Each structure stands twice: as C-alpha cells, then as structure tokens.
Amino acid sequence: MSFLQAIIIGLIQGVTELFPVSSLGHAVVLPALFGWHNVVAAQSAKESFFLAFLVGLHVATALALLAFYWRDWVAIVSALIRSIRRRRIQTSTERLAWLLVIATIPAGLTGLVFEKTLRTLFAKPLAASVFLFLNGLVLLGGEAVRRRAAVRQKVPIRGPDPGPHRRLETLQFREAGVIGVAQVLALLAGISRSGITMVAGLVRGLDHEDAARFSFLLATPIILAAGVYKLPDLLGPNGHGVRAQILVGSLVAGVAAYLSVRYLVRYFRSHNLVPFAAYCLVAGALLIVRFSVV
Numbered sequence: 251m252s253f254l255q256a257i258i259i260g261l262i263q264g265v266t267e268l269f270p271v272s273s274l275g276h277a278v279v280l281p282a283l284f285g286w287h288n289v290v291a292a293q294s295a296k297e298s299f300f301l302a303f304l305v306g307l308h309v310a311t312a313l314a315l316l317a318f319y320w321r322d323w324v325a326i327v328s329a330l331i332r333s334i335r336r337r338r339i340q341t342s343t344e345r346l347a348w349l350l351v352i353a354t355i356p357a358g359l360t361g362l363v364f365e366k367t368l369r370t371l372f373a374k375p376l377a378a379s380v381f382l383f384l385n386g387l388v389l390l391g392g393e394a395v396r397r398r399a400a401v402r403q404k405v406p407i408r409g410p411d412p413g414p415h416r417r418l419e420t421l422q423f424r425e426a427g428v429i430g431v432a433q434v435l436a437l438l439a440g441i442s443r444s445g446i447t448m449v450a451g452l453v454r455g456l457d458h459e460d461a462a463r464f465s466f467l468l469a470t471p472i473i474l475a476a477g478v479y480k481l482p483d484l485l486g487p488n489g490h491g492v493r494a495q496i497l498v499g500s501l502v503a504g505v506a507a508y509l510s511v512r513y514l515v516r517y518f519r520s521h522n523l524v525p526f527a528a529y530c531l532v533a534g535a536l537l538i539v540r541f542s543v544v
Contacts, residue, residue: 258284315466319470342417386529388441
C-alpha cells in the first residue's frame, strides 16, 4: 500500500464513517474505480495488510468521536456507574447510558461472530454498489415515515422535523434494542451505520438532531471495540511493511472524522437526510452499471 492510497482511504473513512453514505461501501468501490487491484484483492481476503489498515482507521475514528463527545462520555460513564451501584435508574443521563448499552449489544455480538464472514462475502464492488443504492432507499423511507406521521397528526410541515418529537431519553429499552439490531446491517458494505441508526431513531419519533446524537454516541464503542479487538492484526504479520502507511492514514481519518462530526451535528439541527439519500441512489445506480459491465 502506498502513502497516497493510505491518505485517500483514510480521508474516505473519516468522512463517510459519519456521513450516512457508508464508509465500508466507499472503501470497497473507490479502490476498484482507481484500479488499485492490490487493495481490492486484500479487502476480501481472510488475512491481509488491509485488515491491519482498518484497525488503525477504526481506532482513529473512535478517538475522534471520543474527543468531540468527551464531556458527554464522562457524564454517561459516571451515570452508568452510579446506576449500577444504586441498582436503579434515577436520571435521564443514567437512562441514556443504559439505552446505549442495550443498543450496542446486537451489533457487538453479530460483528464478533460474523464480521469476517460478511466482509469476505460482500466486500465486492458490485455488491457494495447495490447496498449503497439500497441505503439511499432506506434514508428516503425514514424521511417519508417521519413526514407521514406529521400528516396523520395534522401538523404543518416546516423544516426537517415536522410535528412533535420525543426526547432521546424517553426511548424505551426495547426501542434501543431495535436501533441496535438495525445497526447490524452496517456490517454490509454499502449500508451506512449512522444512516441506518438515524432512520431507526426517526421512525421512533426522535428529531434529526437527537437521532444523529444517539447514532454518533452509539457508533463510538462499536468502532473502538472493533479496532481494539483486532489489534493483533495490526501488531502481527498483517501489519508488516505497512505500519507507517497505517499511521499516516489513521491521522488523516481521525482529523476528517472530527471535522465531519462537528459539521454534521450542526447540519442536522436544520436539515434532513434527503441530500444523502439522493447521493446514494445516484452513485449506487451509476456504480451498479459500471461494475455490471466489467
């Protein structure tokens, strides 16, 4: 892997991990478009330098999220410890902490067991293009459900969040579980982790700002755990000869992720998922045609 490849893939990871357009999908299709055959072959291999590279990118992205939300995480972890000691939930922060725990379990367990299998099966340019197109449909569907709910309640549609909405802390634990199950789909290249969890939150009545916040908080432990769990890939034979490239790519990914989450938090205060849905539909359709004729 060259340093240019490491920088470009790191930039793609840092941006698309948080934008609802699928980082894994872009990491699969763009090297194929660029003609980086070494990277394409490594993506679907059971053991390769690309596994070590992904470890660095995941850790860097998670650290960027922790840096942005560090005050929230200090409060959440403290609240979780208090709740465990008291054996009851008394505050909204304690409830949020348990919502995150419950929502993390489905993707954590599924990723632990099936991540490598799903990656080797579906980390192909055509499959990722199809899932990217489906991701666009999911984003549009979430917005449509949100607007239909406003119509049923006879609320004028103004801005990205028509109608009354729930506070994040009012989610039921089973609803957090459903959001966590939705996050499992992000193991498929082309399905966005942030997009699918935001849609699940919107369907349950959250506004875009709270849906995005829950999505970004939920992504942090999953991404960090994935990176830490696979540290042997980075420290072992898979990392030989590419550790300098991993360091450079990870630095780029971390900076890009921090800037991305900072932008998106502001964006979702007054905007919705429709532009990202349009991008996924157009890009997915064009890529399906491109890789179907190869």
